Amino acid sequence: MWVTLQRRDVRTIAHYTGLLIVGIGLAMIVPLVTAVSLKEWAPALDYLMGMGISCAAGMTLALLSPKNTPLNRSNALIVTALAWLAASLVAALPLALSGNYGSYLDALFDAMSGLTTSGLTLVQDLDHLALSHNMWRHFTHLIGGQGIVVAAVSIAIGLRGGAMSLYIAEGRDEKILPNVMHTTRFIWFVTSVYVALGTIALTIVNLTIGMEPVRSGLHAFWATIATYDTGGFGPQSMNALYYHSGVFEFVTVVLMIAGTLNFNLHADVWRGDRGELFKNIEARAWSTNVVVLVVFSTLGLAATRVFTGVPEIIRKGVYHIFSANTGTGHQTLYAAQWARDYGGLAMGAVILAMAFGGMASSTAGGIKALRLGVIFKGIVWRIHESLAPKSAVITERFHHLDDRELTDALLNNALMVFMLYMFTYVTGALIGAAYGYPMGEALFESVSAAANVGLSTGITNPAMPTVLKLVYILQMWAGRLEFVALFALFASFVVSFGRRRTEGRSS
Amino acid sequence: MRRVLTLLLAITVFALMPTAALGAAAIVDVTPATLASLTEDLDGATVRFSGEVVSEALRADETHVWLNVSGDGVAMGVYLPAEMADKVTTFGDYAHSGDVVEIVGVYHEACDEHGGDMDVHATELTLITPGTEREQRPQLWKGVVGVVGLIVAFTQSRRPRDASDKRYSSD
Amino acid sequence: MEGIRFHSPYHHWVIGLLAEVATFVAFMLFVGVVAYLVSLIG
Numbered sequence: 003m004w005v006t007l008q009r010r011d012v013r014t015i016a017h018y019t020g021l022l023i024v025g026i027g028l029a030m031i032v033p034l035v036t037a038v039s040l041k042e043w044a045p046a047l048d049y050l051m052g053m054g055i056s057c058a059a060g061m062t063l064a065l066l067s068p069k070n071t072p073l074n075r076s077n078a079l080i081v082t083a084l085a086w087l088a089a090s091l092v093a094a095l096p097l098a099l100s101g102n103y104g105s106y107l108d109a110l111f112d113a114m115s116g117l118t119t120s121g122l123t124l125v126q127d128l129d130h131l132a133l134s135h136n137m138w139r140h141f142t143h144l145i146g147g148q149g150i151v152v153a154a155v156s157i158a159i160g161l162r163g164g165a166m167s168l169y170i171a172e173g174r175d176e177k178i179l180p181n182v183m184h185t186t187r188f189i190w191f192v193t194s195v196y197v198a199l200g201t202i203a204l205t206i207v208n209l210t211i212g213m214e215p216v217r218s219g220l221h222a223f224w225a226t227i228a229t230y231d232t233g234g235f236g237p238q239s240m241n242a243l244y245y246h247s248g249v250f251e252f253v254t255v256v257l258m259i260a261g262t263l264n265f266n267l268h269a270d271v272w273r274g275d276r277g278e279l280f281k282n283i284e285a286r287a288w289s290t291n292v293v294v295l296v297v298f299s300t301l302g303l304a305a306t307r308v309f310t311g312v313p314e315i316i317r318k319g320v321y322h323i324f325s326a327n328t329g330t331g332h333q334t335l336y337a338a339q340w341a342r343d344y345g346g347l348a349m350g351a352v353i354l355a356m357a358f359g360g361m362a363s364s365t366a367g368g369i370k371a372l373r374l375g376v377i378f379k380g381i382v383w384r385i386h387e388s389l390a391p392k393s394a395v396i397t398e399r400f401h402h403l404d405d406r407e408l409t410d411a412l413l414n415n416a417l418m419v420f421m422l423y424m425f426t427y428v429t430g431a432l433i434g435a436a437y438g439y440p441m442g443e444a445l446f447e448s449v450s451a452a453a454n455v456g457l458s459t460g461i462t463n464p465a466m467p468t469v470l471k472l473v474y475i476l477q478m479w480a481g482r483l484e485f486v487a488l489f490a491l492f493a494s495f496v497v498s499f500g501r502r503r504t505e506g507r508s509s
Numbered sequence: 510m511r512r513v514l515t516l517l518l519a520i521t522v523f524a525l526m527p528t529a530a531l532g533a534a535a536i537v538d539v540t541p542a543t544l545a546s547l548t549e550d551l552d553g554a555t556v557r558f559s560g561e562v563v564s565e566a567l568r569a570d571e572t573h574v575w576l577n578v579s580g581d582g583v584a585m586g587v588y589l590p591a592e593m594a595d596k597v598t599t600f601g602d603y604a605h606s607g608d609v610v611e612i613v614g615v616y617h618e619a620c621d622e623h624g625g626d627m628d629v630h631a632t633e634l635t636l637i638t639p640g641t642e643r644e645q646r647p648q649l650w651k652g653v654v655g656v657v658g659l660i661v662a663f664t665q666s667r668r669p670r671d672a673s674d675k676r677y678s679s680d
Numbered sequence: 681m682e683g684i685r686f687h688s689p690y691h692h693w694v695i696g697l698l699a700e701v702a703t704f705v706a707f708m709l710f711v712g713v714v715a716y717l718v719s720l721i722g
Binding site: 024044051057239310311 | 547577583602606624647
Binding site for chain 3: 255271296304315324
């Protein structure tokens with residue numbers, strides 16, 4: 003049975019979406035303060051206007067339903083799906099006002115890319131962009147990465163109403179600590195420790211390479227949230243190549259790995275259970291994945307002979323595998339180098355790294371290592387079963403936080419999401435190819451968008467076809483939500499709209 | 510004998526040809542964008558391009574710095590002795606258009622010295638036009654819209670919003 | 681952080697954090713060595 007939306011449901015959904023929009027508006031205080039303290043008056047007004055419009059629009063929507071309206075599971079799913087779009091729509095406002103974007107659509111592209119921690123960008127003349135605008139671009143990684151929904155749970159809604167159902171809908175349904183409040187606090191705690199440490203480490207790096215103290219600190223903070231939240235924006239047009247520093251790249255890779263680690267694993271390790279890192283199926287699947295892909299990319303680089311010698315293989319081969327696999331998308335190559343210098347095999351390894359992605363319950367994108375591990379176990383299970391006598395009952399076990407038994411339901415779920423990602427990757431690539439881009443590059447860019455990575459072969463640029471911009475926006479959105487929530491949104495609209503029409507006709 | 514001579518001549522011509530070709534194309538005029546797009550095979554060639562120096566000089570080692578020189582929206586890393594970079598005084602950022610400089614140097618598609626980064630090792634730097642301040646005029650109407658929006662939001666938030674309210678019982 | 685109370689009284693979260701970072705760095709070095717060995721063959 004399909005549940006149709008009643009007017010009350012629509013109002014409830016509007017209420018919570020409104021609250022989220024107000025939250026985004028209030029978050030604009032951060033770039034506003036940055037602008038004022040750096041005396042960037044023009045951007046300061048952009049943020050004041052952004053704040054005003056988002057707060058007004060958000061409050062108006064929130065008024066459609068009374069405070070503490072209960073939120074049921076299906077409505078929570080819809081709010082989650084809508085949240086990314088609604089948040090992007092308002093987060094794009096100040097960016098569009100900055101004058102560094104070709105259109106509102108380009109700004110929306112960046113806002114969606116930022117909030118979904120992707121990192122593809124359509125900004126123009128980035129090297130002259132105000133520091134406060136850069137603050138906002140990177141801050142969207144933090145907002146989106148730690149979850150608009152988790153943020154809403156911890157700030158706007160508290161524990162009343164449908165906090166728990168919102169939380170489940172976002173896909174982070176495994177319990178870390180016994181209750182939501184603890185979980186949210188734990189996520190923010192881990193985040194703040196890593197952000198603080200990363201910022202300090204990178205500030206030191208930046209100071210030693212001769213940046214001014216203020217710029218050092220800001221760049222360090224941005225690079226930290228862009229890598230820890232596996233985003234990939236950079237404050238300079240050269241992205242990570244700007245710093246010309248191996249140490250910088252090393253520190254950011256540590257942050258990327260921290261960002262791709264399942265929050266449950268963080269919790270277990272911080273609690274003192276170090277063994278979990280080695281027993282866990284997801285950690286195993288992820289590290290195996292990285293090692294295999296590094297072997298491929300190294301072989302690929304050895305074949306093209308452009309990048310030779312250990313430092314080059316590490317900084318161009320290994321670095322990009324980490325950047326791709328964790329879903330970060332920082333790159334130290336010029337876009338055209340992917341096809342020309344990097345070579346087919348290594349580029350293929352990077353595409354696979356992006357497609358597979360990091361771990362579940364983290365900000366990484368892609369299919370996720372947990373699902374790959376489960377699918378691998380599932381294949382072993384089926385082979386084992388087919389070899390066993392008919393009467394034997396074969397079970398397959400794996401360790402993820404506890405010892406668990408592999409069930410058909412788990413396997414089905416993993417395979418379905420795997421298939422949906424593959425379908426999205428290929429569809430995006432075909433659309434890109436239809437616009438005349440080479441197939442390899444189109445696939446690279448499509449996977450990069452749908453897996454929320456952000457590496458680019460140069461297809462993503464302000465002059466690209468509008469339809470392709472829309473396709474990538476949709477891919478980033480769908481990939482972040484792991485499809486189900488987005489499909490639920492479309493389905494409920496289609497069903498409700500269809501039902502209403504037939505009702506209208508019958509009456 | 511004549512055959513041998515012809516052969517020798519041919520060999521000399523062939524041996525000299527690459528050198529002659531290189532000699533003619535000693536300095537190739539490019540832009541950072543053409544270098545980055547790899548449309549021409551210039552690895553190891555001496556190139557000349559001009560562009561705006563952005564953001565800051567970054568320390569590379571004891572004696573050298575990096576300047577990131579931008580043209581057509583693409584910035585290229587230029588590795589050069591620190592004293593040569595001293596000529597640059599204004600760097601491009603939000604408040605400034607940086608000095609426009611002309612760089613002559615050796616282009617590396619994947620520099621072995623610098624971890625495979627694409628870069629140019631400069632031998633010459635000429636200041637073409639000094640940098641200027643960029644004027645950014647704040648547009649007050651944006652502030653007005655913002656303040657009005659905030660006032661609307663504030664008044665909305667003061668309105669009573671409980672379930673007993675008539676407005677919510679319409680359906 | 682009052683909200684973070686761990687089950688085991690014997691471990692401080694800082695040790696967990698250090699263990700984590702050490703594991704990451706060790707893994708990166710391991711991957712680097714793998715890449716180096718492969719490049720010798722390739």
